[in-house]
Amino acid sequence: MKDEINAPSSLGKRSVNSAYHANEKGYYGEFGGAFIPEMLYPNTEELRLNYIRIMEEPSFKQEFDQLLKDYVGRPTPLYFADRLSKKYGTKIYLKREDLCHTGAHKVNNTIGQILMAKKLGKNRIIAETGAGQHGVATATVCALMGIECVVYMGEIDIARQAPNVARMKMLGAEVRPALSGSRTLKDATNEAIRDWINNPVDTHYIIGSVVGPHPYPDMVARFQSVISEEIKWQLKEKEGHENPDYVVACVGGGSNAAGAYYHYLDDTNVGIIAVEAAGKGIDSGESAATSALGKVGIIHGSKTLLMQTQDGQITEPYSISAGLDYPGVGPMHAHLFRSGRGEFISITDDEAMTAGLEVSQLEGIIPAIETSHAFAIFDYKKFKKDDVVVINLSGRGDKDLQTYIDYFRL
Ligand SMILES: Cc1ncc(COP(=O)(O)O)c(C=O)c1O
Numbered sequence: 001m002k003d004e005i006n007a008p009s010s011l012g013k014r015s016v017n018s019a020y021h022a023n024e025k026g027y028y029g030e031f032g033g034a035f036i037p038e039m040l041y042p043n044t045e046e047l048r049l050n051y052i053r054i055m056e057e058p059s060f061k062q063e064f065d066q067l068l069k070d071y072v073g074r075p076t077p078l079y080f081a082d083r084l085s086k087k088y089g090t091k092i093y094l095k096r097e098d099l100c101h102t103g104a105h106k107v108n109n110t111i112g113q114i115l116m117a118k119k120l121g122k123n124r125i126i127a128e129t130g131a132g133q134h135g136v137a138t139a140t141v142c143a144l145m146g147i148e149c150v151v152y153m154g155e156i157d158i159a160r161q162a163p164n165v166a167r168m169k170m171l172g173a174e175v176r177p178a179l180s181g182s183r184t185l186k187d188a189t190n191e192a193i194r195d196w197i198n199n200p201v202d203t204h205y206i207i208g209s210v211v212g213p214h215p216y217p218d219m220v221a222r223f224q225s226v227i228s229e230e231i232k233w234q235l236k237e238k239e240g241h242e243n244p245d246y247v248v249a250c251v252g253g254g255s256n257a258a259g260a261y262y263h264y265l266d267d268t269n270v271g272i273i274a275v276e277a278a279g280k281g282i283d284s285g286e287s288a289a290t291s292a293l294g295k296v297g298i299i300h301g302s303k304t305l306l307m308q309t310q311d312g313q314i315t316e317p318y319s320i321s322a323g324l325d326y327p328g329v330g331p332m333h334a335h336l337f338r339s340g341r342g343e344f345i346s347i348t349d350d351e352a353m354t355a356g357l358e359v360s361q362l363e364g365i366i367p368a369i370e371t372s373h374a375f376a377i378f379d380y381k382k383f384k385k386d387d388v389v390v391i392n393l394s395g396r397g398d399k400d401l402q403t404y405i406d407y408f409r410l
Contacts, residue, residue, distance in 0.1 A: 011055045011064070011112075012222030012262065020265035020332070020341060022221075026214020029339060031331035034213035036301045039197045043205070044301075046120065048215045054119045055222065067111050068226060071144070072101045074108075076227075078234035078390070083362040090383035093244070094365070094393045095231055097256060104368065104395030105224060105256040106137035110206055112223035114141040117204035124148045124203040128192040130157055130185035130252065131323035131370060132164025133395055134208030139173035149173040152191040154184040157322045164399050182316040184325045185252075189300050209253025210330035213301030217258075217330050224259025231390055232263055239388055246271040246383070249392040250374040251344075252288075252323045254330040256394035261336075271343065273381065274333060275374045277319035278346035286318035290329045291337045291344035299327065305334040320349035320403065321369035323395075343381075351376040353407050356397065368395035369403060 014021050019029075026032045026048075034044055054060055068074040076096045085092045097105040110127075117125060125142050127149070129135030135151040142149035151168055155177045158165050168175050178187040189211075196205045210217040210224075232242040247264055249257035251274045264270040279287035287293065294305035297312060306328035307315040317327040329337075336342030347355075356372030359365055367375065371394045383389055397404065404410065 011061060012225040014266070018266050019339070020335065022214070022218040022332070026218060028331045028335035031302070031304050031334040032214060032217060033303050034301055035298045035303060036213045037197065040193070040301070043196055043200050044213050050120065051116065051215050051219050054116055060115060060119065063115055064112055068108065072107050072111060073099060074226065075230045075234070076100060078231060078238065080238065081363050084359065087362065088378045088383065089385055090387045090389055093235070093388065093390045095227060095260065095390055096393055097227065098365065098367065098371070098393050098396035102133070102137050102140050103398060104133040104137070105227065105259060106134045106208060107140065108226055108259065109208065109220050109223040109255060110134070110137040110141045113204070113206040114145055114147070117147070117206070118145065120204060122202060122204040124199065125206055126150045126152070126192050126195050126203055127206045127208060128152045128185065128188040129208060130154070130188070130325055131321065131368070132157065132161035132168065132399060133323060133368070135173070135175070136164050136167045136171070138206050138208070139168040139171035142173060143171045150195065151175050152178050152188040152195070154178045154182070154188045156183045157185065157188070160403065161322055161399055162402070184317070184322065186314065186317070186327055193300065209255040210258045210332055211253040211300055211302060211328065217302065217332060220255050221258040221262060221332060224255050225262035227256070227259035227392065228261060228263040231260070235388070235390070243267060243270050244388040244390040246273055246387065246389045247392070248273040248275065248374050248377060248389060250275045250324060250370050250394060251329055251333055252326050252370060254333040256392050258330065258332055260390070260392035268341070272336060272341060273377065274336065274342045274344045275377060276344060276346045277321060277324035277352070277373055278348045279318040279320070281348055282346055288317035288319040288324055288326060289346040290327065292346050294328065302331050304328050304331045305337065321352065321373065323368070323370040324373065345377050345380050347373040347376040351379070353404070356404065357408065365393070366397035367393060368397050369400045371395055
């Protein structure tokens with residue numbers, strides 16, 4: 001019998017001997033850890049010492065599960081995409097995270113973290129956001145719990161994700177623009193970290209992906225692991241077995257991917273495909289293809305792969321999708337890449353947009369542009385007729401309509 005870390009099942013129960021989950025110091029192979037300024041140490045230490053214990057409390061699990069069911073709308077369907085399957089000659093299932101309340105997977109994590117913040121006695125929440133989905137998901141749970149909320153967002157992202165900025169304001173959150181650097185996600189994260197250093201006692205920082213210092217990558221992956229937990233029983237119902245041949249997800253920081261892979265990580269019969277944003281092309285100087293271009297470095301408190309200059313300065317990333325516009329990936333994904341467990345594919349803006357339009361017209365589902373990257377793999381990867389390919393449909397495209405309209409001149 002396998003030794004198991006004693007967390008409730010929907011919070012990431014797994015083998016302690018796993019080669020692909022975080023160890024107790026927060027390392028995935030050589031990646032991860034907590035590289036933080038001394039002033040941040042008390043905040044992350046408080047979280048590190050308590051997060052597993054809190055997740056293990058039956059009352060925590062019960063409240064988490066209840067909110068996922070009644071408020072988020074879980075389980076999300078696993079939908080057999082018939083026309084897409086016919087077109088690409090394989091069996092394609094879509095895990096419909098776009099149907100979560102607020103329109104993306106991000107809310108699975110913010111529900112978990114707001115409950116965690118309450119248990120830790122915090123009364124103020126800060127967050128960073130790129131596409132605005134995490135900002136909206138954070139503002140939503142703060143409204144739900146009646147807690148003050150400040151969201152940092154790059155000035156560029158504020159302009160290209162206007163509907164989500166309006167939603168955050170409507171929900172009562174304050175949106176503070178990040179004006180430095182590329183004025184996108186990385187810069188918003190810097191501002192949020194600065195805020196946290198200045199407000200160590202009453203504030204919890206809800207990080208929106210599997211990035212940041214330990215324990216964030218592991219904690220966020222556990223909250224998102226409900227995605228693969230559901231895929232397992234849903235696939236069993238539909239195909240008679242729990243395992244697909246491949247699980248595919250787009251990777252910004254990597255949280256929807258971490259959730260979709262989580263319960264398959266140690267099962268090497270299940271292929272893991274991670275899709276990154278190549279922007280205007282890997283060698284164009286305007287991309288966010290970390291696996292292709294990244295080198296080992298430290299960003300936002302974690303040792304991982306990131307795009308950087310010869311001198312180790314972080315390169316400004318670029319992608320048409322705000323949620324993939326990040327110069328690194330979480331440490332789990334760096335390890336999946338380095339170890340060869342995951343197959344990484346880089347998709348350009350143009351390829352993603354074309355794939356997004358195709359899914360809209362073949363399946364009647366308009367995906368978020370982040371997700372559209374995952375749908376563009378079929379030119380790069382051929383599947384067999386009987387392969388079962390699960391694509392994590394991380395979010396819906398409402399927030400991106402203006403970008404689609406401008407791109408296609410609709
Ligand atoms: C719909 C959607 N998918 C994917 C992502 C990328 O984030 P992650 O890699 O953490 O899933 C985002 C980020 O905002 C998003 O909104």
